[in-house]
Amino acid sequence: MKRGRLVFWAGTAIALVLVLFILAFEGLEDFDFSEYRTRPLSFSFKDMSVAGTLHLPEADTSAVVLLVHGDGPADRYSGGGYMPMISALLDSGIAVYSWDKPGIGQSSGDWLSFSMTDRAELATAALDAVKAEPELSRSATGFIGLSQGGWVVPILAREPAQADFFVIIGGAVNWLRQGAYLTRRRLEREGASAKDIDAALQANTAGNKRLLSKGYSYQSYLSDTRSGTPMSEARFGFVLKNALADASQDLAQVTAPVLTLHGSHDLNVDPDYNSDRYRQILQHRNDANRSLVIADGTHALLRASLFNQQTEGDMPAWSKLAFAVLGRKAYAPGALDALCGWINDQASAGSRKSASADRSN
Structure with missing residues:
Protein backbone atom coordinates (compact mmCIF):
# COMPACT_ATOMS: atom_id res chain seq x y z
CA MET A 1 0.00 0.00 0.00
CA LYS A 2 2.77 2.38 1.00
CA ARG A 3 4.70 1.47 -2.12
CA GLY A 4 1.64 2.26 -4.26
CA ARG A 5 1.25 5.69 -2.65
CA LEU A 6 4.94 6.39 -3.13
CA VAL A 7 4.71 5.50 -6.81
CA PHE A 8 1.62 7.70 -7.16
CA TRP A 9 3.23 10.76 -5.56
CA ALA A 10 6.49 10.23 -7.45
CA GLY A 11 4.57 10.06 -10.71
CA THR A 12 2.60 13.18 -9.79
CA ALA A 13 5.79 15.07 -8.95
CA ILE A 14 7.41 14.05 -12.23
CA ALA A 15 4.30 15.10 -14.17
CA LEU A 16 4.26 18.46 -12.37
CA VAL A 17 7.94 19.05 -13.16
CA LEU A 18 7.30 18.19 -16.81
CA VAL A 19 4.35 20.60 -16.97
CA LEU A 20 6.43 23.38 -15.42
CA PHE A 21 9.28 22.64 -17.82
CA ILE A 22 6.94 22.83 -20.82
CA LEU A 23 5.43 26.08 -19.56
CA ALA A 24 8.87 27.57 -18.98
CA PHE A 25 10.03 26.54 -22.44
CA GLU A 26 6.93 28.02 -24.07
CA GLY A 27 7.29 31.26 -22.14
CA LEU A 28 10.97 31.64 -22.92
CA GLU A 29 10.20 31.29 -26.63
CA ASP A 30 8.43 34.66 -26.44
CA PHE A 31 11.79 36.27 -25.61
CA ASP A 32 13.55 34.69 -28.60
CA PHE A 33 13.14 36.40 -31.99
CA SER A 34 15.49 34.12 -33.93
CA GLU A 35 12.65 32.57 -35.95
CA TYR A 36 11.56 35.98 -37.23
CA ARG A 37 13.22 38.30 -39.69
CA THR A 38 14.99 40.83 -37.51
CA ARG A 39 17.37 43.64 -38.38
CA PRO A 40 18.66 46.89 -36.92
CA LEU A 41 17.13 50.10 -38.20
CA SER A 42 18.44 53.52 -37.20
CA PHE A 43 17.30 57.01 -38.15
CA SER A 44 18.28 60.62 -37.55
CA PHE A 45 16.22 63.13 -35.61
CA LYS A 46 17.54 66.68 -35.42
CA ASP A 47 21.14 66.20 -34.24
CA MET A 48 20.52 62.77 -32.74
CA SER A 49 21.06 59.24 -33.98
CA VAL A 50 18.27 56.92 -32.84
CA ALA A 51 18.83 53.15 -32.91
CA GLY A 52 16.14 50.50 -33.03
CA THR A 53 15.17 47.08 -34.31
CA LEU A 54 12.68 46.12 -36.98
CA HIS A 55 10.97 42.75 -36.53
CA LEU A 56 9.14 41.15 -39.45
CA PRO A 57 6.81 38.14 -39.27
CA GLU A 58 8.01 34.80 -40.54
CA ALA A 59 5.42 34.90 -43.34
CA ASP A 60 3.39 37.76 -44.85
CA THR A 61 3.10 41.15 -43.14
CA SER A 62 -0.41 42.52 -42.65
CA ALA A 63 0.66 45.78 -40.99
CA VAL A 64 3.55 47.39 -39.15
CA VAL A 65 3.29 49.03 -35.73
CA LEU A 66 5.70 51.38 -33.99
CA LEU A 67 5.93 51.27 -30.19
CA VAL A 68 5.82 54.62 -28.39
CA HIS A 69 7.38 54.22 -24.95
CA GLY A 70 5.95 55.13 -21.60
CA ASP A 71 7.89 57.09 -19.00
CA GLY A 72 11.45 56.36 -17.92
CA PRO A 73 14.79 55.49 -19.52
CA ALA A 74 13.47 52.72 -21.78
CA ASP A 75 15.45 50.81 -24.38
CA ARG A 76 13.79 49.31 -27.47
CA TYR A 77 12.44 46.34 -25.48
CA SER A 78 11.77 48.20 -22.22
CA GLY A 79 14.17 45.88 -20.45
CA GLY A 80 12.50 42.82 -21.99
CA GLY A 81 8.99 43.82 -20.94
CA TYR A 82 7.79 44.33 -24.53
CA MET A 83 9.09 41.02 -25.85
CA PRO A 84 6.05 38.75 -25.29
CA MET A 85 3.75 41.38 -26.81
CA ILE A 86 6.07 41.75 -29.80
CA SER A 87 6.09 37.96 -30.27
CA ALA A 88 2.28 37.87 -30.21
CA LEU A 89 2.09 40.67 -32.77
CA LEU A 90 4.59 38.92 -35.05
CA ASP A 91 2.68 35.64 -34.82
CA SER A 92 -0.39 37.59 -35.96
CA GLY A 93 1.44 38.80 -39.07
CA ILE A 94 2.16 42.29 -37.70
CA ALA A 95 5.65 43.75 -38.05
CA VAL A 96 7.03 45.76 -35.11
CA TYR A 97 9.54 48.59 -34.85
CA SER A 98 10.84 49.95 -31.57
CA TRP A 99 13.81 52.13 -30.68
CA ASP A 100 15.99 53.12 -27.75
CA LYS A 101 14.90 56.42 -26.24
CA PRO A 102 17.36 59.27 -26.87
CA GLY A 103 20.28 58.85 -24.48
CA ILE A 104 19.46 55.20 -23.77
CA GLY A 105 21.12 52.12 -25.27
CA GLN A 106 22.60 53.00 -28.65
CA SER A 107 20.68 56.27 -29.16
CA SER A 108 22.23 59.68 -28.61
CA GLY A 109 20.49 62.67 -27.06
CA ASP A 110 18.49 63.04 -23.84
CA TRP A 111 14.87 61.88 -23.59
CA LEU A 112 14.31 64.14 -20.58
CA SER A 113 14.66 67.20 -22.81
CA PHE A 114 11.54 66.21 -24.79
CA SER A 115 8.01 67.56 -24.62
CA MET A 116 5.14 65.35 -25.81
CA THR A 117 5.19 67.26 -29.11
CA ASP A 118 8.92 66.53 -29.43
CA ARG A 119 8.18 62.86 -28.81
CA ALA A 120 5.54 62.90 -31.55
CA GLU A 121 8.00 64.44 -34.00
CA LEU A 122 10.54 61.75 -33.11
CA ALA A 123 7.91 59.05 -33.72
CA THR A 124 7.09 60.59 -37.11
CA ALA A 125 10.77 60.40 -38.07
CA ALA A 126 10.75 56.74 -37.03
CA LEU A 127 7.72 56.11 -39.23
CA ASP A 128 9.48 57.72 -42.20
CA ALA A 129 12.39 55.32 -41.66
CA VAL A 130 10.04 52.33 -41.57
CA LYS A 131 8.18 53.41 -44.71
CA ALA A 132 11.51 53.66 -46.53
CA GLU A 133 11.96 49.88 -46.10
CA PRO A 134 10.97 48.37 -49.51
CA GLU A 135 8.84 45.51 -48.15
CA LEU A 136 6.85 47.88 -45.93
CA SER A 137 6.31 50.81 -48.28
CA ARG A 138 2.69 49.79 -48.94
CA SER A 139 1.87 48.23 -45.56
CA ALA A 140 -0.76 49.65 -43.23
CA THR A 141 0.98 51.56 -40.44
CA GLY A 142 0.06 52.27 -36.86
CA PHE A 143 1.37 53.41 -33.49
CA ILE A 144 0.96 51.72 -30.12
CA GLY A 145 1.38 54.23 -27.29
CA LEU A 146 2.07 52.70 -23.89
CA SER A 147 1.23 54.62 -20.72
CA GLN A 148 2.85 58.06 -21.17
CA GLY A 149 2.84 57.32 -24.90
CA GLY A 150 -0.89 57.92 -24.57
CA TRP A 151 -0.20 61.66 -24.72
CA VAL A 152 1.99 61.23 -27.80
CA VAL A 153 -0.39 59.13 -29.90
CA PRO A 154 -3.25 61.69 -30.04
CA ILE A 155 -0.79 64.24 -31.46
CA LEU A 156 0.17 61.72 -34.15
CA ALA A 157 -3.45 60.77 -34.79
CA ARG A 158 -5.00 64.22 -35.20
CA GLU A 159 -5.64 65.38 -38.74
CA PRO A 160 -3.69 64.97 -40.90
CA ALA A 161 -3.01 61.59 -39.28
CA GLN A 162 0.56 60.31 -39.44
CA ALA A 163 -0.53 56.65 -39.76
CA ASP A 164 -3.52 54.46 -40.60
CA PHE A 165 -4.52 53.41 -37.06
CA PHE A 166 -3.61 54.11 -33.45
CA VAL A 167 -3.59 52.18 -30.16
CA ILE A 168 -3.30 53.53 -26.62
CA ILE A 169 -2.54 51.09 -23.78
CA GLY A 170 -2.90 52.33 -20.20
CA GLY A 171 -3.21 55.94 -21.31
CA ALA A 172 -4.56 58.93 -19.38
CA VAL A 173 -6.20 62.01 -20.86
CA ASN A 174 -4.97 64.51 -18.26
CA TRP A 175 -1.47 64.47 -16.74
CA LEU A 176 -2.28 66.09 -13.38
CA ARG A 177 -5.39 63.97 -12.80
CA GLN A 178 -3.42 60.82 -13.54
CA GLY A 179 -0.74 61.87 -11.03
CA ALA A 180 -3.35 62.34 -8.31
CA TYR A 181 -4.82 58.88 -9.00
CA LEU A 182 -1.37 57.24 -8.89
CA THR A 183 -0.60 58.95 -5.56
CA ARG A 184 -3.94 57.91 -4.07
CA ARG A 185 -3.50 54.26 -5.04
CA ARG A 186 0.10 54.19 -3.79
CA LEU A 187 -0.91 55.55 -0.38
CA GLU A 188 -3.86 53.16 -0.17
CA ARG A 189 -1.52 50.23 -0.74
CA GLU A 190 0.82 51.57 1.93
CA ASN A 242 4.66 68.26 -19.75
CA ALA A 243 2.62 68.79 -16.58
CA LEU A 244 -0.19 70.50 -18.49
CA ALA A 245 -0.51 67.65 -20.99
CA ASP A 246 -4.14 66.93 -21.81
CA ALA A 247 -5.11 64.90 -24.88
CA SER A 248 -8.70 66.15 -25.13
CA GLN A 249 -8.17 68.74 -27.87
CA ASP A 250 -5.96 66.44 -29.93
CA LEU A 251 -8.43 63.55 -29.64
CA ALA A 252 -11.24 65.83 -30.79
CA GLN A 253 -9.38 66.27 -34.11
CA VAL A 254 -8.93 62.53 -34.76
CA THR A 255 -10.86 60.72 -37.49
CA ALA A 256 -8.52 57.73 -37.91
CA PRO A 257 -9.33 54.45 -36.08
CA VAL A 258 -8.30 54.38 -32.41
CA LEU A 259 -8.26 51.49 -29.92
CA THR A 260 -7.79 52.22 -26.22
CA LEU A 261 -7.07 49.40 -23.76
CA HIS A 262 -6.99 49.59 -19.96
CA GLY A 263 -6.61 46.94 -17.30
CA SER A 264 -9.43 46.82 -14.76
CA HIS A 265 -6.88 46.72 -11.89
CA ASP A 266 -4.62 49.53 -13.16
CA LEU A 267 -2.82 51.17 -10.21
CA ASN A 268 -1.29 54.00 -12.28
CA VAL A 269 -4.18 55.26 -14.41
CA ASP A 270 -7.88 55.33 -13.49
CA PRO A 271 -9.15 52.72 -16.00
CA ASP A 272 -12.87 53.40 -15.87
CA TYR A 273 -12.63 57.19 -15.96
CA ASN A 274 -10.10 57.31 -18.79
CA SER A 275 -11.74 54.59 -20.88
CA ASP A 276 -15.04 56.47 -20.60
CA ARG A 277 -13.33 59.77 -21.42
CA TYR A 278 -11.73 58.33 -24.58
CA ARG A 279 -15.08 56.84 -25.55
CA GLN A 280 -16.94 60.12 -25.06
CA ILE A 281 -14.52 62.03 -27.27
CA LEU A 282 -13.98 59.39 -29.96
CA GLN A 283 -17.27 57.47 -30.15
CA HIS A 284 -18.69 59.23 -33.21
CA ARG A 285 -15.43 59.93 -35.01
CA ASN A 286 -14.80 56.49 -36.56
CA ASP A 287 -16.88 53.30 -36.60
CA ALA A 288 -13.79 51.22 -35.80
CA ASN A 289 -13.03 53.04 -32.53
CA ARG A 290 -13.06 50.86 -29.42
CA SER A 291 -12.38 51.62 -25.75
CA LEU A 292 -12.01 48.39 -23.76
CA VAL A 293 -11.30 47.62 -20.11
CA ILE A 294 -9.63 44.20 -19.82
CA ALA A 295 -10.80 42.19 -16.82
CA ASP A 296 -8.02 41.28 -14.32
CA GLY A 297 -5.57 43.47 -16.26
CA THR A 298 -2.82 45.69 -14.83
CA HIS A 299 -1.49 48.98 -16.19
CA ALA A 300 0.44 46.94 -18.79
CA LEU A 301 -2.49 44.50 -19.29
CA LEU A 302 -0.72 41.70 -17.38
CA ARG A 303 -2.57 39.36 -14.99
CA ALA A 304 -3.32 41.40 -11.87
CA SER A 305 -3.15 38.35 -9.62
CA LEU A 306 0.56 38.02 -10.39
CA PHE A 307 1.90 41.34 -11.63
CA ASN A 308 0.00 44.26 -10.13
CA GLN A 309 2.74 46.70 -9.10
CA GLN A 310 2.96 50.41 -9.87
CA THR A 311 6.56 50.29 -11.12
CA GLU A 312 8.95 47.65 -12.37
CA GLY A 313 11.10 48.35 -9.31
CA ASP A 314 8.23 47.13 -7.11
CA MET A 315 8.21 43.68 -8.74
CA PRO A 316 9.50 40.94 -6.42
CA ALA A 317 11.92 38.38 -7.79
CA TRP A 318 9.23 35.67 -8.00
CA SER A 319 7.04 37.96 -10.12
CA LYS A 320 9.88 38.61 -12.57
CA LEU A 321 10.51 34.87 -12.79
CA ALA A 322 6.82 34.23 -13.42
CA PHE A 323 6.85 36.77 -16.27
CA ALA A 324 9.82 35.01 -17.87
CA VAL A 325 8.17 31.59 -17.50
CA LEU A 326 4.74 32.65 -18.74
CA GLY A 327 5.74 34.96 -21.62
CA ARG A 328 2.60 36.08 -23.44
CA LYS A 329 0.49 34.02 -21.02
CA ALA A 330 1.42 36.61 -18.40
CA TYR A 331 -1.14 38.90 -20.07
CA ALA A 332 -4.72 39.03 -18.85
CA PRO A 333 -6.98 36.71 -20.85
CA GLY A 334 -8.14 38.33 -24.07
CA ALA A 335 -5.77 41.31 -23.94
CA LEU A 336 -3.40 40.33 -26.74
CA ASP A 337 -6.21 38.82 -28.82
CA ALA A 338 -8.07 42.14 -28.64
CA LEU A 339 -4.94 44.06 -29.63
CA CYS A 340 -3.84 41.84 -32.52
CA GLY A 341 -7.34 41.21 -33.81
CA TRP A 342 -8.23 44.91 -33.95
CA ILE A 343 -4.98 45.81 -35.73
CA ASN A 344 -5.53 43.13 -38.36
CA ASP A 345 -9.11 44.32 -38.82
CA GLN A 346 -7.79 47.82 -39.59
CA ALA A 347 -5.16 46.42 -41.98
CA SER A 348 -7.86 44.42 -43.81
CA ALA A 349 -10.14 47.44 -44.02
CA GLY A 350 -7.27 49.50 -45.43
CA SER A 351 -6.49 46.81 -48.02
CA ARG A 352 -10.11 46.78 -49.15
CA LYS A 353 -10.12 50.56 -49.53
CA SER A 354 -6.86 50.46 -51.52
CA ALA A 355 -8.18 47.73 -53.82
CA SER A 356 -11.39 49.68 -54.39
CA ALA A 357 -9.43 52.85 -55.16
CA ASP A 358 -7.19 50.94 -57.62
CA ARG A 359 -10.26 49.54 -59.44
CA SER A 360 -11.86 52.96 -59.69
CA ASN A 361 -8.68 54.35 -61.23
Missing part, protein backbone atom coordinates in the same frame (compact mmCIF):
# COMPACT_ATOMS: atom_id res chain seq x y z
CA GLY A 191 -2.07 51.56 4.42
CA ALA A 192 -2.44 55.33 4.79
CA SER A 193 -5.63 56.64 6.38
CA ALA A 194 -8.26 58.51 4.38
CA LYS A 195 -7.31 61.68 6.25
CA ASP A 196 -3.62 61.30 5.40
CA ILE A 197 -4.43 60.56 1.75
CA ASP A 198 -6.57 63.69 1.46
CA ALA A 199 -3.81 65.77 3.06
CA ALA A 200 -1.21 64.35 0.65
CA LEU A 201 -3.40 65.07 -2.37
CA GLN A 202 -4.01 68.63 -1.19
CA ALA A 203 -0.24 69.08 -0.75
CA ASN A 204 0.29 67.72 -4.29
CA THR A 205 -2.24 70.17 -5.70
CA ALA A 206 -0.51 73.06 -3.96
CA GLY A 207 2.87 71.81 -5.21
CA ASN A 208 1.57 71.65 -8.78
CA LYS A 209 0.31 75.23 -8.55
CA ARG A 210 3.76 76.37 -7.43
CA LEU A 211 5.42 74.31 -10.15
CA LEU A 212 3.31 75.94 -12.84
CA SER A 213 3.61 79.46 -11.49
CA LYS A 214 5.67 82.00 -13.43
CA GLY A 215 9.37 82.00 -12.62
CA TYR A 216 9.32 78.85 -10.50
CA SER A 217 12.85 77.42 -10.62
CA TYR A 218 14.57 74.21 -9.69
CA GLN A 219 16.10 75.95 -6.69
CA SER A 220 12.60 77.00 -5.61
CA TYR A 221 11.51 73.39 -5.92
CA LEU A 222 14.42 72.17 -3.79
CA SER A 223 13.59 74.74 -1.13
CA ASP A 224 9.97 73.58 -1.08
CA THR A 225 10.79 69.87 -0.90
CA ARG A 226 10.58 68.91 2.77
CA SER A 227 10.51 65.12 2.53
CA GLY A 228 11.39 62.34 0.14
CA THR A 229 14.01 62.33 -2.58
CA PRO A 230 13.75 65.39 -4.83
CA MET A 231 13.66 65.10 -8.62
CA SER A 232 16.87 65.68 -10.53
CA GLU A 233 17.09 68.98 -12.35
CA ALA A 234 16.64 67.19 -15.70
CA ARG A 235 13.53 65.40 -14.44
CA PHE A 236 12.20 68.69 -13.04
CA GLY A 237 12.56 70.25 -16.50
CA PHE A 238 10.79 67.29 -18.11
CA VAL A 239 7.84 67.52 -15.71
CA LEU A 240 7.66 71.30 -16.14
CA LYS A 241 7.42 70.86 -19.95
